Structures are given as structure tokens and as C-alpha cells.
Amino acid sequence: MASLSIRRIPEDVIERLRVQAAQNGVSMEEEARRLIRAGVAGAEPMGTLARELFGQDGADLEIPAREVATPVDLS
Numbered sequence: 001m002a003s004l005s006i007r008r009i010p011e012d013v014i015e016r017l018r019v020q021a022a023q024n025g026v027s028m029e030e031e032a033r034r035l036i037r038a039g040v041a042g043a044e045p046m047g048t049l050a051r052e053l054f055g056q057d058g059a060d061l062e063i064p065a066r067e068v069a070t071p072v073d074l075s
Contacts, residue, residue: 017032
């Protein structure tokens with residue numbers, strides 16, 4: 001398994017990570033691993049999300065006609 005060092009993390013972030021880890025009963029390192037896993041797990045391409053929502057064939061959407069705006073008289 002690989003290792004990763006992250007520098008210049010603000011002290012307030014480290015403190016919140018420490019508190020969150022304690023609340024979850026794990027080390028700060030394990031909490032950071034969980035957060036990183038959760039952060040990259042949700043990164044799905046938009047096409048995948050669209051297929052999940054609308055199926056392989058897509059969806060028929062009704063697009064309203066555009067209306068031309070009346071110009072504003074600034075004189």
C-alpha cells in the first residue's frame with residue numbers, strides 16, 4: 001500500500017480532524033484515509049449519472065420556447 005505526506009494543513013483543520021477522529025473512535029490517520037476514500041468514491045462521470053437517472057435511451061424533455069426580451073430604454 002502507498003503512503004502520502006500532506007504538508008501545510010492549517011491548524012484549525014488538524015484540530016477538527018482530531019475531534020472528528022475521536023468521535024468516530026479511530027486515529028487521525030484512519031479518519032483521513034476514510035475522508036479521502038469518501039471524497040474520491042463519489043467522482044463519477046456525468047454520463048454515468050445521466051444513464052442512472054434517465055436510462056440508456058435518455059429522456060424526452062420539453063424545452064420551452066425562448067422569449068425575446070424587450071430592450072431597456074436607458075435615455
